[in-house]
Amino acid sequence: MGKRIVMVGAGLSGAVIGRMLAEAGHKITVIDSRDHVGGNCHTQRDEDTGVMVHVYGPHIFHTDDEEVWNYVNSFTTFMPYKNRVKSTVDGQVYSLPVNLHTINQFFGQALRPDEARDFIKSKAEDIAEPQNFEEQALAFVGSDLYKAFFKGYTEKQWGCSPTELPASILKRLPLRFNYDDNYFFHKFQGMPEDGYTPMIASILDHAGITVKLGEMFDPATAGDWDHVFWSGPLDGFFGYELGRLGYRTLDFKEFRYDGDYQGCAVMNYGNADVPYTRITEHKHFAPWESHEGSVLYEEYSRACEPHDIPYYPIRMVDEKAMLSDYVAKANETTGVTFVGRLGTYRYLDMDVTIREALDTGRAFLAAEEKGEAL
Numbered sequence: 001m002g003k004r005i006v007m008v009g010a011g012l013s014g015a016v017i018g019r020m021l022a023e024a025g026h027k028i029t030v031i032d033s034r035d036h037v038g039g040n041c042h043t044q045r046d047e048d049t050g051v052m053v054h055v056y057g058p059h060i061f062h063t064d065d066e067e068v069w070n071y072v073n074s075f076t077t078f079m080p081y082k083n084r085v086k087s088t089v090d091g092q093v094y095s096l097p098v099n100l101h102t103i104n105q106f107f108g109q110a111l112r113p114d115e116a117r118d119f120i121k122s123k124a125e126d127i128a129e130p131q132n133f134e135e136q137a138l139a140f141v142g143s144d145l146y147k148a149f150f151k152g153y154t155e156k157q158w159g160c161s162p163t164e165l166p167a168s169i170l171k172r173l174p175l176r177f178n179y180d181d182n183y184f185f186h187k188f189q190g191m192p193e194d195g196y197t198p199m200i201a202s203i204l205d206h207a208g209i210t211v212k213l214g215e216m217f218d219p220a221t222a223g224d225w226d227h228v229f230w231s232g233p234l235d236g237f238f239g240y241e242l243g244r245l246g247y248r249t250l251d252f253k254e255f256r257y258d259g260d261y262q263g264c265a266v267m268n269y270g271n272a273d274v275p276y277t278r279i280t281e282h283k284h285f286a287p288w289e290s291h292e293g294s295v296l297y298e299e300y301s302r303a304c305e306p307h308d309i310p311y312y313p314i315r316m317v318d319e320k321a322m323l324s325d326y327v328a329k330a331n332e333t334t335g336v337t338f339v340g341r342l343g344t345y346r347y348l349d350m351d352v353t354i355r356e357a358l359d360t361g362r363a364f365l366a367a368e369e370k371g372e373a374l
């Protein structure tokens with residue numbers, strides 16, 4: 001007989017694991033405190049303009065993982081979409097990620113790829129093993145490009161000096177010596193035709209799954225279930241008893257425009273004196289649609305207070321001890337598996353979240369078959 005299993009959180013992790021276990025015959029309940037499924041991927045069509053709005057900020061699906069790509073495509077139709085981000089710095093608009101166009105425009109040059117490679121090499125600082133974001137950036141592009149495109153933006157985004165952040169954050173971004181301005185270098189990239197929420201609703205659409213929205217899950221009741229998959233904040237499960245892990249939250253200041261406001265989906269602002277990090281114009285995330293009106297978000301990042309929505313785990317160097325204590329507690333907690341961005345306190349892209357959810361679901365079923373403690 002199937003087990004009674006609860007997924008706390010109706011985002012990607014809960015949906016993917018829930019679906020797999022429901023298909024294996026378990027009885028799944030998915031609980032989410034919000035009134036919609038999809039977690040922070042949630043999208044909603046704006047009634048006035050018809051624009052599909054990424055309610056919790058832009059989400060662009062990109063992956064090299066063929067199984068994950070096939071998985072999402074089995075639940076919805078993906079439309080071709082390439083993320084081409086611009087950055088406004090000192091009154092000029094540049095192309096991101098830093099590519100040959102950015103380099104030539106910024107330095108007033110007409111360099112060919114090999115020349116640009118040598119030129120940037122001469123600018124980059126010789127730091128063998130960069131220990132933080134700033135060192136990584138200086139070793140990557142040198143001080144001029146770092147100050148223009150990364151320093152101010154990163155201070156706004158993370159609310160601290162780039163010297164306090166891990167180098168890994170910058171490693172997310174490529175540097176190109178050609179004119180390729182695709183923000184991502186993955187093989188597969190696209191947008192779900194009707195947004196992410198219907199895709200996730202379709203993953204959850206199974207006879208073995210009951211979805212309960214607008215409901216809080218009390219970790220004290222975990223023992224009432226055969227197993228719990230927790231995709232809420234890791235520290236929240238333990239009542240923050242060791243302290244709060246740091247997050248950044250985002251405020252979106254929405255405004256509307258009759259026409260095309262900025263001509264692209266994402267415009268970053270590199271200067272520290274512009275208070276927002278970027279402006280997103282949602283209709284450009286669905287270039288196959290046509291809308292007169294426009295819905296835009298100015299995006300502001302700030303420290304996450306207890307009642308705010310946690311977005312980005314900060315993972316500051318001095319938070320490592322608290323994190324490892326929470327991870328140790330999580331490992332000791334039987335009957336509960338911690339999953340996803342909040343449950344594992346990591347900066348995860350959607351494709352990695354799905355990959356890990358598929359692996360976690362499979363590991364659960366394999367352990368169960370062997371009769372191991374879960």
Ligand code: UDP
Pocket residue numbers: 087096149150151153154157169170172173268269270
């Ligand atoms: N970043 C930056 N300038 C930019 C874009 C990104 O300095 O114009 C830095 C910033 O610290 C950011 C990191 O690079 O947090 C990773 O960027 P990504 O675009 O992956 O951030 P996300 O879209 O996930 O917020």
